[in-house]
Amino acid sequence: MVPMACVFGQSLEFISESLKMSRHDAIITGAALTPYNRRKDGTGFRDWSTDAFFDALAMAEIAVSDIDALFVASESDFFSMQLNPASVLATELGMTGVSATRCEGGGASGQLAVHAAVNAVRSGSARHVAVIGVDPSASSLSGDAVRALYGFSFDVWTDGFTGATSSALYALSYQAFAQPYGTTDDDLTRITLQTRSHAQKNPGAHLPLDSTAQDIANSPMIASPYRRLHCSPLSDGAAALIISGQAYLPQTRRSAPRVGGIGAATDHMHLGARPAPGDFVAKSVSMQRACAQAGITSDAIGLAEIYDPYAGAALQGLVALGLSDDPARDLRSGVFGPMGRCPVNLSGGLMGQGAPVGATGVGQTATMAMLLEGRYHPDLQPHTLPRYGVADTHGGLCTTAAVTILERGAGA
Amino acid sequence: MQYKLTLDYTLAPGWMRPYVDGLKTGQALARHCTACKETSFPPMRVCRCGDTQLDWVVLSGRAQVLFRTEGIDGAFALVQFDGADTRSVVSLDRFMPNTHHGHLAPSTGDVPRLCLHPITEAEPT
Numbered sequence: 001m002v003p004m005a006c007v008f009g010q011s012l013e014f015i016s017e018s019l020k021m022s023r024h025d026a027i028i029t030g031a032a033l034t035p036y037n038r039r040k041d042g043t044g045f046r047d048w049s050t051d052a053f054f055d056a057l058a059m060a061e062i063a064v065s066d067i068d069a070l071f072v073a074s075e076s077d078f079f080s081m082q083l084n085p086a087s088v089l090a091t092e093l094g095m096t097g098v099s100a101t102r103c104e105g106g107g108a109s110g111q112l113a114v115h116a117a118v119n120a121v122r123s124g125s126a127r128h129v130a131v132i133g134v135d136p137s138a139s140s141l142s143g144d145a146v147r148a149l150y151g152f153s154f155d156v157w158t159d160g161f162t163g164a165t166s167s168a169l170y171a172l173s174y175q176a177f178a179q180p181y182g183t184t185d186d187d188l189t190r191i192t193l194q195t196r197s198h199a200q201k202n203p204g205a206h207l208p209l210d211s212t213a214q215d216i217a218n219s220p221m222i223a224s225p226y227r228r229l230h231c232s233p234l235s236d237g238a239a240a241l242i243i244s245g246q247a248y249l250p251q252t253r254r255s256a257p258r259v260g261g262i263g264a265a266t267d268h269m270h271l272g273a274r275p276a277p278g279d280f281v282a283k284s285v286s287m288q289r290a291c292a293q294a295g296i297t298s299d300a301i302g303l304a305e306i307y308d309p310y311a312g313a314a315l316q317g318l319v320a321l322g323l324s325d326d327p328a329r330d331l332r333s334g335v336f337g338p339m340g341r342c343p344v345n346l347s348g349g350l351m352g353q354g355a356p357v358g359a360t361g362v363g364q365t366a367t368m369a370m371l372l373e374g375r376y377h378p379d380l381q382p383h384t385l386p387r388y389g390v391a392d393t394h395g396g397l398c399t400t401a402a403v404t405i406l407e408r409g410a411g412a
Numbered sequence: 413m414q415y416k417l418t419l420d421y422t423l424a425p426g427w428m429r430p431y432v433d434g435l436k437t438g439q440a441l442a443r444h445c446t447a448c449k450e451t452s453f454p455p456m457r458v459c460r461c462g463d464t465q466l467d468w469v470v471l472s473g474r475a476q477v478l479f480r481t482e483g484i485d486g487a488f489a490l491v492q493f494d495g496a497d498t499r500s501v502v503s504l505d506r507f508m509p510n511t512h513h514g515h516l517a518p519s520t521g522d523v524p525r526l527c528l529h530p531i532t533e534a535e536p537t
Contacts, residue, residue, distance in 0.1 A: 081415070147485070157428055158454040161523040164501050168488040171481035172501065176490070223483035270454055272490060272499030 026121040026259040027249050028406065029128070030060030030242030031366035035204040036235040036354030038138040045080050046092050048238035049134045052359075053093055056366070059375075060128070060242035061250045067242075068126035069099040073113035073133040075106060075357040078149055079140050089132060099126075106153050106395025107307065108264075109133065110239070110361025111402035114391075115262045117243045118404075127248040133362030134238035137355065146234055153396050155269050167223035167231065167310070169397050173271060174225070174312030177278030181319065183328045185225055188311040189213045190331055192230055195308065195345050198338070199352025201379040206235045206354030230311040235354030239363035255411035257372040260296070260388060263289030264402040271397055280320035282401035283394060287321045294388065294405045298322030301405070302342055302386020303371055305364040307393045308349040318344070321392060321403070338382070346371065346380045361393035365404050372408045385412055425524075430468050431455050435525065438518035440471040442496055453496040454526070460498075471495040473516035475528060480504065491528065502526040 032055030034048045049072075057064065070093075072086040082088060086100040103113035110133035117129040137146060150166045151159070159169065177183070193213065199205035209215075211229055219228040249256070265285035271277050291297055298321060306321070308314035315331070318324040323342055330336060336344040347353045347367045350360065368389045370376040387408050394401040425432040431454065434441035442453035447463035453471060458464055472494050480489040487504040491514070505517060507530050514528035 081417075155454075157425060157432065157524060158526065159501055162488075162501065162503050162526045163486060164488050164503065165485040167483065168481050168485055169501065171483075172479050172488065172490045175479040175481070221483045223481045223485065223488075225481075226483070268460075270456075270498065271501055272454075273452065273456065273460065277490060277499070 024122045024124050025246035026118040027244050027246055027253070027256050027409075028241060028259065028365070028369040029062070029244040029249065029253045029256045030056035030058070030240070031369040032056040032059065033204055033239040033359070033363045033366055034237045036206045036237035036356055036359070038206075039136070039236040040139070045082070045134045045136050045238065046089070048236070049089050049132050049240070050092060052238040052240035053130060053132055056130070056240040056242050060244065061252055062128055062242065062244070064094050066128045067095055067098055067130050069117070069120050069129045070095060070101070071113040071117045071129065071131045072100070072102045073104070073109040073131070073358040073362055074102060075104060075109050075135055076149060079135050079137055081140070105400045105402070107309070107357055108361060108393045108395035108400045108402045109358045110363065111365065111391065111393035111404060112264065112361070114241065114362060114365050114404055115264060115402060117241070118259050118262055121243050121245045124245070126245070128242060128244045131241040131243065131362055132238060133359035135356045135358040136236045137234045137357050138236045143234060158270060165223065167226060169271060170310045170313060171223040171226050173277055173397055174310065174316065175278070176276070177312065177316050180278070181315070181327060183312070183315055187315060187328045187331060188225065188230055189216050191314050192216060192311045192351060194337060195314070195349045196352045198346050198380060199348025202348045202353055202377055205348045205352050206233050207352050208348070209352075226310055226312070232309045232350035232355045235356045237354065237356040237359050239359040239366050241362055241366055241369070255373055255409040257369050257406040257409050257412070260405040260407040261290035261293030262402070262404050263287060263293070264400070265289065266400050267398060269396070269399055278316065280316050280394070280398040280401065282398050283317060283320035283392065283403070284322070286401040286403045287390070290390070290403045290405045294407065296388060296405070300388050301390050303346070303368065303382070303389035304342055304344045305347060305368050305391045306344055306349065307360070307364070308345060308351050309355065311351065314345070314349065317392060320398070321390065338380070343382060346376070361391070361402065364391040364393060365406070367391070368406050372406055373412050427457060428455065432524045434470070435519045438473060438516050440473045440493055440516050442469050442471050442493070443467070444469045450497045451495060452498045453493050453500055456498070474531065475500070475502070475514055475516070477512050477514065480507075489528070500526060502528045505529050
């Protein structure tokens, strides 16, 4: 077999050198999220997108006419009943005439849209770019219908028609991970309680539950070892970013964080074709690529928003991102808690804050941008700002991965 | 507002037709790479070694359960089919907790399903 490093191609040296040759720094000048929840107020995805976009625009201190391009992340037309949502939103937001593109990569859609926007700015083809992630994942279809659709996030002809759900596939991958890393059900409980405790301090969170270990143990079995409280909810909501070129940065936004590095990769579609089915290899490769761009190693990361649709996926992510080689030990010792060396998912993560799919990756990056600028929810904002933070997103069973490393702005 | 949309798809399996047709009768058709000799099931169009010269081969259909999960959507497992170098995700039908081997069952209905029935004879030690 060919080593995975060759399968994934590009050398990290090439990535680093090519960036030096064409560097146009991308700055996160605006960031906003709507609350994530199940909407019952008669509003729709256009309303949420509008709210998030204009909040981000106000933070960026620019006008609609300054936007050169719009990237919209939305996972499925089945949720919104709207094909070509990017052009619809361009009109809704009063920016008809801009370049408008819809980005889709399953659960990674939002982060891939961020990458597309960063590349547009870095290439010099746009001064300011808007990114909007949105999906009505909770209110437009029944839970059973959404679960059936999610089954088609994997290979339809093998996993999809077999009836293997997202929960079942994640559960199998986690078991393959738990064996070599020695993580237990207690660790699933620990990461769930920690993440949900953060969500309780996030006014925009979908599930700010004050759960106990017993509550988790008593919740219904979804796909062993995952119980309902180990899982993220289906949510409605939107998130938005304004990404600006360094040369066009408003004088008042000098504290805004810079995009240090972006990286994306794919893994084998079939879980069984992966040499180590518990490892999120695409995430590791994405992180290596992002770190190479940023000129750092993973131990420089001091904040992380990790993609955690299930409790075990957070543990798998910590290892894949190079933030831990023993997640059970580090979790127990508080490394990833609010006062730890690298606080993880202060937002509440997908499990606590919620998961409107297209919005997720955009929202994770928006959260990281606000944290690194000291503008996040007061009860969750660290007093000491690290230099680097990472927003990590993936689609399928980490079949498509995308990570973004942000660097604290000079004035923050 | 309530709105109902009903969709009737016509889907073609393309190069995967031998695999799909095999499942209808409970046959496991895999792909064998002439370069590295690796066999994949479910079949891969391009081998993990990167070669595209692959032949269809028939496996016995017997598989060993490596990891299993059960819940509201049913029982599923990551299994290793005899003769395959890759592993497969299958649904488990009527498996007892102490059953570790099964055989590919013919797909029921119109869609191809990877479903394992338990092997009830004494299992090899």
